[in-house]
Amino acid sequence: MWRPSLPVSLRAALGAAPLSSAGTPRALEGKVALVTAGTDGIGVGVAEALGVAGARVFISSRRAQNVQRAVEQLRGRGLQVSGVPCHVGRAEERERMVQAALDTFGAIDILVSNAAVNPHFGPALEADESTWDKVFQVNVTAAAMLVRLVVPHMEKRGGGAIILMSSIAGYQPMTGLAPYSVSKAALLALVAALSPELLPRGIRVNGVAPGLIRTRFSAALWQDEAVRERALKELGVERLGTPQEVAQAVLFLASPQAAYVAGQTLLVAGGARPRL
Numbered sequence: 351m352w353r354p355s356l357p358v359s360l361r362a363a364l365g366a367a368p369l370s371s372a373g374t375p376r377a378l379e380g381k382v383a384l385v386t387a388g389t390d391g392i393g394v395g396v397a398e399a400l401g402v403a404g405a406r407v408f409i410s411s412r413r414a415q416n417v418q419r420a421v422e423q424l425r426g427r428g429l430q431v432s433g434v435p436c437h438v439g440r441a442e443e444r445e446r447m448v449q450a451a452l453d454t455f456g457a458i459d460i461l462v463s464n465a466a467v468n469p470h471f472g473p474a475l476e477a478d479e480s481t482w483d484k485v486f487q488v489n490v491t492a493a494a495m496l497v498r499l500v501v502p503h504m505e506k507r508g509g510g511a512i513i514l515m516s517s518i519a520g521y522q523p524m525t526g527l528a529p530y531s532v533s534k535a536a537l538l539a540l541v542a543a544l545s546p547e548l549l550p551r552g553i554r555v556n557g558v559a560p561g562l563i564r565t566r567f568s569a570a571l572w573q574d575e576a577v578r579e580r581a582l583k584e585l586g587v588e589r590l591g592t593p594q595e596v597a598q599a600v601l602f603l604a605s606p607q608a609a610y611v612a613g614q615t616l617l618v619a620g621g622a623r624p625r626l
């Protein structure tokens with residue numbers, strides 16, 4: 351019978367999920383996950399879902415008290431969680447975070463790059479250069495630099511999974527959110543650019559693009575009823591999503607169930623369709 355000949359590491363990255371693991375609730379037993387912006391909203395939902403699936407989870411965000419609160423909250427659910435503060439836009443803090451995750455749990459198998467900022471709401475032409483720089487530094491460059499930091503450690507483990515948090519705004523730029531939307535489109539391209547480089551090294555890179563999710567980050571788009579209706583109509587979705595609904599997509603992409611999925615960004619957006 352003809353079989354395609356694949357490099358060994360590619361077999362590892364695309365290796366068929368063991369039948370026994372299909373649908374098991376502990377699909378990430380023995381794995382270590384690093385989740386940025388893991389203290390609130392989607393990030394804490396992701397940390398919880400990965401932890402419930404058996405992973406040890408290392409979380410971070412800028413504020414120490416947020417990290418402490420989220421760690422306690424997740425440990426209270428019986429999950430193995432630790433964390434440190436880290437502003438992902440600062441190189442030395444990213445390095446400290448990765449080292450702290452290694453010191454705490456001994457490995458990194460999964461990276462969920464989830465942190466983002468949106469300091470500008472208004473016409474694109476009113477966003478100045480420092481705004482564009484800040485958005486790209488935190489939303490795009492930091493994600494690429496984090497990938498560089500974790501890849502050698504994933505290779506030591508024989509492979510890994512990386513998930514970059516994009517947005518529906520990356521597929522259909524949202525009114526008033528030009529720098530943010532463009533940065534999220536860049537993450538779609540970053541997934542596509544990294545995947546062919548990292549798949550032969552045993553690492554699957556994918557993205558998740560949430561629609562409008564009920565979190566503090568997006569409150570300006572859903573708290574006021576008229577604004578909310580306009581945003582939902584613009585996106586083409588019926589309702590707001592939940593952090594848990596996004597977390598389940600991340601869990602799938604991080605797990606062996608997604609062994610044959612690489613270089614994709616999954617829209618988790620209540621039926622919204624890409625328009626770019």
Ligand SMILES: NC(=O)c1ccc[n+]([C@@H]2O[C@H](COP(=O)([O-])OP(=O)(O)OC[C@H]3O[C@@H](n4cnc5c(N)ncnc54)[C@H](OP(=O)(O)O)[C@@H]3O)[C@@H](O)[C@H]2O)c1
Pocket residue numbers: 386387388389390391392393410411412413414416417436437438439464465466467488515516517518519559560561562563564565566567568
């Ligand atoms: N909510 C939505 O509708 C929606 C839709 C599409 C995509 N997304 C994406 O989902 C991700 C999470 O958003 P969310 O809605 O869950 O936000 P959220 O609930 O407001 O949480 C934001 C998190 O980011 C942390 N954070 C902010 N700036 C950071 C930085 N520079 N470095 C590290 N951590 C930072 C915050 O903690 P500290 O304050 O302690 O730093 C907090 O944990 C973002 O990438 C966002 O673009 C959200």
